[in-house]
Amino acid sequence: MKIAVDVMGGDFAPKAIVEGAVIAANQLPEGVKLVLIGKQSIMLDILRTMKYPAHAVEMVNADDVIEMGEHPTRAFSQKPNSSIGVGFKLLKEKQVDAFCSAGNTGAMMVGSLFTVKTVGNIQRPPIAGFLPLKNGGYSLMLDIGANADCKPEVLAEFAELGSLYTKFSFGIENPKVALLNIGEEEQKGSTVVQAAHQLLKINKKINFIGNVEGRDLFDGKADVIVTEGFTGNVIFKMGESFYDYAAEKGIKDPLIDRMNYEVSGGSPIIGIKGNVIVAHGISSPEAIKNMIFLAIRQVESKVTEHIIESYED
Amino acid sequence: MKIAVDVMGGDFAPKAIVEGAVIAANQLPEGVKLVLIGKQSIMLDILRTMKYPAHAVEMVNADDVIEMGEHPTRAFSQKPNSSIGVGFKLLKEKQVDAFCSAGNTGAMMVGSLFTVKTVGNIQRPPIAGFLPLKNGGYSLMLDIGANADCKPEVLAEFAELGSLYTKFSFGIENPKVALLNIGEEEQKGSTVVQAAHQLLKINKKINFIGNVEGRDLFDGKADVIVTEGFTGNVIFKMGESFYDYAAEKGIKDPLIDRMNYEVSGGSPIIGIKGNVIVAHGISSPEAIKNMIFLAIRQVESKVTEHIIESYED
Numbered sequence: 163m164k165i166a167v168d169v170m171g172g173d174f175a176p177k178a179i180v181e182g183a184v185i186a187a188n189q190l191p192e193g194v195k196l197v198l199i200g201k202q203s204i205m206l207d208i209l210r211t212m213k214y215p216a217h218a219v220e221m222v223n224a225d226d227v228i229e230m231g232e233h234p235t236r237a238f239s240q241k242p243n244s245s246i247g248v249g250f251k252l253l254k255e256k257q258v259d260a261f262c263s264a265g266n267t268g269a270m271m272v273g274s275l276f277t278v279k280t281v282g283n284i285q286r287p288p289i290a291g292f293l294p295l296k297n298g299g300y301s302l303m304l305d306i307g308a309n310a311d312c313k314p315e316v317l318a319e320f321a322e323l324g325s326l327y328t329k330f331s332f333g334i335e336n337p338k339v340a341l342l343n344i345g346e347e348e349q350k351g352s353t354v355v356q357a358a359h360q361l362l363k364i365n366k367k368i369n370f371i372g373n374v375e376g377r378d379l380f381d382g383k384a385d386v387i388v389t390e391g392f393t394g395n396v397i398f399k400m401g402e403s404f405y406d407y408a409a410e411k412g413i414k415d416p417l418i419d420r421m422n423y424e425v426s427g428g429s430p431i432i433g434i435k436g437n438v439i440v441a442h443g444i445s446s447p448e449a450i451k452n453m454i455f456l457a458i459r460q461v462e463s464k465v466t467e468h469i470i471e472s473y474e475d
Numbered sequence: 476m477k478i479a480v481d482v483m484g485g486d487f488a489p490k491a492i493v494e495g496a497v498i499a500a501n502q503l504p505e506g507v508k509l510v511l512i513g514k515q516s517i518m519l520d521i522l523r524t525m526k527y528p529a530h531a532v533e534m535v536n537a538d539d540v541i542e543m544g545e546h547p548t549r550a551f552s553q554k555p556n557s558s559i560g561v562g563f564k565l566l567k568e569k570q571v572d573a574f575c576s577a578g579n580t581g582a583m584m585v586g587s588l589f590t591v592k593t594v595g596n597i598q599r600p601p602i603a604g605f606l607p608l609k610n611g612g613y614s615l616m617l618d619i620g621a622n623a624d625c626k627p628e629v630l631a632e633f634a635e636l637g638s639l640y641t642k643f644s645f646g647i648e649n650p651k652v653a654l655l656n657i658g659e660e661e662q663k664g665s666t667v668v669q670a671a672h673q674l675l676k677i678n679k680k681i682n683f684i685g686n687v688e689g690r691d692l693f694d695g696k697a698d699v700i701v702t703e704g705f706t707g708n709v710i711f712k713m714g715e716s717f718y719d720y721a722a723e724k725g726i727k728d729p730l731i732d733r734m735n736y737e738v739s740g741g742s743p744i745i746g747i748k749g750n751v752i753v754a755h756g757i758s759s760p761e762a763i764k765n766m767i768f769l770a771i772r773q774v775e776s777k778v779t780e781h782i783i784e785s786y787e788d
Contacts (some may be wrong), residue, residue: 376712
């Protein structure tokens with residue numbers, strides 16, 4: 163198994179990324195290799211000072227970088243030799259099993275859509291977030307930022323994809339799928355959410371349990387929580403700020419500790435024909451290490467192959 | 476000053492409401508009276524067992540009740556003798572200075588729109604929530620649930636109303652107004668939020684400081700945070716669930732403690748020609764008492780008169 167990592171993406175790239183990759187390299191399971199993508203000379207300079215098993219780390223040169231603030235579509239098409247461009251090329255050619263980046267999320271979405279492409283008729287692949295639960299587990303929330311505006315049909319796609327992901331990745335039979343809303347009743351909420359409720363209710367591919375509200379998020383009422391990327395993004399960032407606040411104040415708690423973005427390390431883009439994980443721009447080495455292990459678990463679970471199969475029927 | 480309280484509205488009405496009113500009645504400032512609205516016989520039954528200064532509590536009979544699940548517009552027009560209907564009648568006739576209810580929020584919105592009416596050309600009065608800050612203060616977030624779908628123009632109205640409210644109620648000169656978004660850059664976010672950003676940028680009535688994100692909510696970067704009622708509602712309910720969780724786990728912290736809905740007790744509907752406060756359906760006596768004191772402070776500040784004046788110019 164080969165996990166590709168974009169060394170140039172992220173606020174603290176390339177140093178934090180290489181450091182995280184090295185921590186991971188020292189703990190990799192048998193048969194897993196990392197493929198670091200970036201400017202070779204820079205990677206070598208950083209790696210020179212570090213200890214890691216050389217057989218577990220390959221390097222692939224990429225001369226260009228897509229910066230955090232660049233226009234995703236334009237940058238992706240104009241910079242085929244960027245670390246993100248090269249990563250998607252390797253992924254598409256199946257030279258690597260997964261591609262991870264803490265860089266320009268928009269460019270990662272563009273690569274997902276136009277290089278590896280979506281499964282079936284999926285219109286808008288969501289970014290899925292791992293929402294920590296009081297009981298120690300996670301719910302999958304999607305979307306958490308890729309799609310700020312969603313049609314009801316797109317929310318229904320998220321529901322199906324989330325159901326498949328939790329089934330094959332978390333091993334949950336018949337996952338409970340809920341719609342995030344501002345009331346329990348089906349006529350509550352925005353026009354889009356009301357229409358989505360009706361689509362989810364009649365969708366036979368999912369086990370729809372109805373609406374959940376902001377107060378239910380950590381209760382584990384649902385395995386999958388469907389929402390537009392706008393509210394999903396606000397929820398995750400608010401959770402992170404709780405963790406930061408608690409850490410500042412010396413509050414230690416198992417639920418709050420898992421609101422730290424570093425713990426899951428990244429978020430998969432799902433509904434595409436490949437394993438793509440994106441991470442926070444501010445990612446620390448610890449976060450990068452955890453993103454790599456998330457990618458390994460995802461590849462091992464074959465969740466992406468299962469999702470592709472489900473849409474081929 | 477007279478503060479009217481709907482005794483019949485709320486999950487634990489009438490008992491919790493009367494109990495909260497009695498706690499308040501025992502602490503009222505000079506010259507403030509409560510006007511309890513509900514079925515007289517029920518109110519008398521509960522009050523009989525309680526100690527309170529009789530001169531500070533009046534009762535007004537209302538034979539009907541708008542239930543929590545009823546269709547707001549239909550119920551409001553078909554039940555003029557409901558406690559909510561009677562409350563708005565008293566408010567419109569200026570027999571009371573404020574009207575508070577933990578009952579059907581939709582019916583409270585309908586009463587606000589069609590009885591006391593909006594100021595100026597305001598289309599959609601928001602419900603404003605008090606978001607606790609790390610520094611001990613509050614930001615005003617609006618809307619937190621009345622308007623799940625908002626046009627950009629409506630978000631601009633929220634910005635103006637929030638600015639006026641914090642100026643006259645919190646005493647902040649030139650309040651900082653921010654737009655909740657999923658990135659700092661103005662081209663981020665949903666179509667509506669992007670358009671709203673442009674409207675806020677050119678609005679000379681407010682001090683617009685740009686976007687804030689989910690991670691900034693408790694930092695006090697802005698005095699006013701503008702958002703659609705969907706996301707605003709999710710944020711407040713998520714905050715409440717944090718408080719509940721922390722309370723369960725014995726975590727005591729000044730910020731988290733103020734995420735308890737009971738502390739502010741209620742949320743004003745603003746942009747209307749009267750003082751209307753709505754509260755959580757689950758309101759406890761403590762919450763009701765605090766809602767009454769919120770109403771008293773709001774009446775004392777004359778914020779509603781100031782807002783009306785601003786729109787008459």
